[in-house]
Amino acid sequence: MPETVGDYLLQRLRDWGVEEVFSYPGDGINGILAAFEKAGNEPRFVQSRHEEMSAFQAVGFAKFTGRVGVCMATSGPGAVHLLNGLYDAKLDHVPVVAIVGQTARSAMGGHYQQEIDLQPLFKDVASEYLVEVNVAEQLPNALDRAFRTAEARRSPTAVIIPADLQEEEYTPPQHAFKHVPSSPPSVARSVVVPPDDEVGRAAEVLNSGEKVAVLVGQGARNAADEVRQLADITGAGVAKALLGKDVLPDDLPYVTGSIGLLGTRPSYELMRDCDTLLIVGSNFPYTQFMPEFGQARAVQIDIDGSLIGMRYPTEVNLVGEAKGTLRALLPLLQRKQDRSWRETIEKNVSDWWDTMEQQAMLEAKPVNPMRVVHELSPRIPEDAIVTADSGSSTNWYARNLRMRGRMRGSLSGTLATMGPAVPYAIGAKFAHPDRPVIALVGDGAMQMNGLAELITIARYRKLWSDPRLVVCVFHNNDLNQVTWELRAMGGSPKFEESQSIPDISYADIARSLGLEAIAVDTPDALGDAWDRVLAADRPAVLDVRCDPEVPPIPPHATFEQMKSTAESVLKGDPNAWHLMLQGAKTKVQEFIPNRR
Structure with missing residues (x-):
């Protein structure tokens, strides 16, 4: 044939x-x-x-x-x-x-x-x-x-x-006019490094700074060791764009965590107070979370010259691959003897993690969604892959999950579309069938895409040598991120017809497909539930009933945002008193002294 x-x-x-x-x-x-x-x-x-x-x-x-x-x-x-x-x-x-x-x-x-x-x-x-x-x-x-x-x-x-x-018979291209042959499949790779004089200019900027901040994105993933060395020499703190959350582990004391609306207070303070900024492999778009224009001298490293110098008025732009460029830059840097800036960063980071724990342990009705990820963090295997969806659950992935070891994580960063976490997790299991995968999904995204793909998980699970694929559903019957955006940005109360979604049992559906399934509606059951799904001999769904009124407060909530939220309550937001109480309890944790 x-x-x-x-x-x-x-x-x-x-x-x-x-x-x-x-x-x-x-x-x-x-x-x-x-x-x-x-x-x-x-x-x-x-x-x-x-x-x-x-x-x-x-x-x-x-x-x-x-x-x-x-x-x-x-x-x-x-x-x-x-x-x-x-x-x-x-x-x-x-x-x-x-x-x-x-x-x-x-x-x-x-x-x-x-x-x-x-x-x-x-x-x-x-x-x-x-x-x-x-x-x-x-x-x-x-x-x-x-x-x-x-x-x-x-x-x-x-x-x-x-x-x-x-369906036609295949005939290859010939050595003939207007036929175009092709070479055997292979990938041509090269390391692009900027000219020495440009690298020298970047070193001069970094050496002259007293308070250096580094922002890394996914383009820095292959340069984690070099970023660590640079942070050690310069005494810098390192903030991470959300797509770069897995570039450096969060157990490093100078890593301030995510930046932006879903970011941490230490990252906000790092950018607010620095006098020098180095951006590596990131196209983070929200300039309001970067230093004030003119406050910091800035250097950017990116492999794509068309995207460089677009987000902040950078003084030196180095077009090159992150690892090779940083290797060229490191020998030119002078070690900073005054470590007071680093000490301030590390104290801010330590205090923030204490605050995160205090916020996660606050009572809610029925479960505080922060605690879901807080209980996962110490239990998650060091080689796990985490996928996150778009919604209020993304806040807890961004802020509460502490990356360590060989952990990887990603989400729909720039498009920020709903629904990719479960199919991402399936792709991750085919990529790494020997590693555990956890998908953190809001119930809106679960109803949009995730439920049907549980069938796909059930179908292919026996192909994966490590059977663990855990889908954790933040079950609050609310399209929660948009609800909060309505309150904080528009001063509008929750519109029930658009924001409330049908209440179903995600655990029951998973169980009907032969998957492990646990439903949780009390905070004290969370730890044991995570232990069980992470030890299961099959994929699992963890269905956690969460309080929709726990606010995803930005690291620097503006007066206008707080004013708009208050106005939305006065206009008749459902559960108004509970909403204000949860917001006040959560925010005040940032000002309570360290409890250690």
């Missing part, structure tokens, strides 16, 4: 080292599905419940491996469904290749069923590389360029293959 284009596609994916393709079937990719069957399901076809989930799974796989994630969808509606996950990859700079089916070439332009003009549809999200393959000879170069571009640009790319072409 001759090799078809679909057969060759899978062979080329295997050549690229692809072991999983996250997808959902449809007749626009029937020729490729037939090839999977002939190839003995190599690479593995991982069936989600929805194409958007396939894209998220590919993003999660790519985030936790650094390799290209691959997703696939049929023509028409399947292609449309991929978009949100691919935009997540685009905005967080994640390498993903999307393979998309299309109506047969003979029907194109005929207003045929499920015919959508896919090139305009994907033009923005796959702007780095988008191609429609119309003859077999085109395929190797098109697919290889999609992989190489995704790797080089850290971006999503898309390859569109019409349904009839998938």
Whole structure:
């Protein structure tokens, strides 16, 4: 039987080292599905419940491996469904290749069923590389360029293959006019380092500062040792953008934690009081959480020159890979003898963790959501992978979870879309089947995407050598982050019709699928519940009934925000008295002396 284009596609994916393709079937990719069957399901076809989930799974796989994630969808509606996950990859700079089916070439332009003009549809999200393959000879170069571009640009790319072409006999490109061959699959890597004189200018800025602050993002992940050395020499404190939460562990006394609206008070104080700022591998956009303009001399290091110098008026911009650039910079730095700045940072950090514990242990109705993560932190394995969703639960991931050991963590950073935590976790388990994975999910996101993907978890769980995949649901029957935004930013009371969601048992649904399931509605049961799910012999759902009125107070709540919240209560917010009481109890913990 001759090799078809679909057969060759899978062979080329295997050549690229692809072991999983996250997808959902449809007749626009029937020729490729037939090839999977002939190839003995190599690479593995991982069936989600929805194409958007396939894209998220590919993003999660790519985030936790650094390799290209691959997703696939049929023509028409399947292609449309991929978009949100691919935009997540685009905005967080994640390498993903999307393979998309299309109506047969003979029907194109005929207003045929499920015919959508896919090139305009994907033009923005796959702007780095988008191609429609119309003859077999085109395929190797098109697919290889999609992989190489995704790797080089850290971006999503898309390859569109019409349904009839998938079933045609494959013929390779020839040594002929207008045929374009391709090299064997391989990734070309290089270390980009800025010129010596620019590195010297950066060293002069850092050496002249007395109060140095460092902000790291995901681009600094391969340079953790170098960041530590720089912090030791300069006496700096290190704040972390949310996508860089796992760059440095939180048991280092000078690591101030997350920065921004979901950040910590020590990070806010670090930026407020510093006179020098070094940004490494971060495109953190919220300048109001950085030093006042003119207060600090600043240096930025980033591999992408198009994104450098955009967020703060930096004096020196070093375009280069973080590890290599910091290695060039370190020998030029002078050790600061006055350690008073470092001592202040470490005291602020120590006091903050005391405050976090005090806030987490406050009574609530029924469970304080901060305590959910507080009880997880000392128990979580040092090699765990944590995925977080978008919502009020993200606050507790950002502030209360202490990274240590080889822990990894991520979320939808720039798109901040709801619903990726569970599919990210599935992608993470295929990436690292020998490591435990924990997904921290609000009940709104769980109802949006997570419930259906519990079916996917149940289906594939036996493939994972470490069976632990824990989905922790913050169950408060409220779309809580938006509720708080309405109060704090608009002075509006909670609108029940838009904000309240149906009350269901997530534990019962998990149990019906054969998963471990524990429901918690008292704070004292949390520790034991975490111990049980982290020791389970199968994936688990931890269903925790949380108090929706525990406020996600920013590290520096402005007068206007507090005024708007108070006004929302006066306008008739449900549970107004309980809301104000929880807010007051939580905020006052920041001013209570250390209880140690």
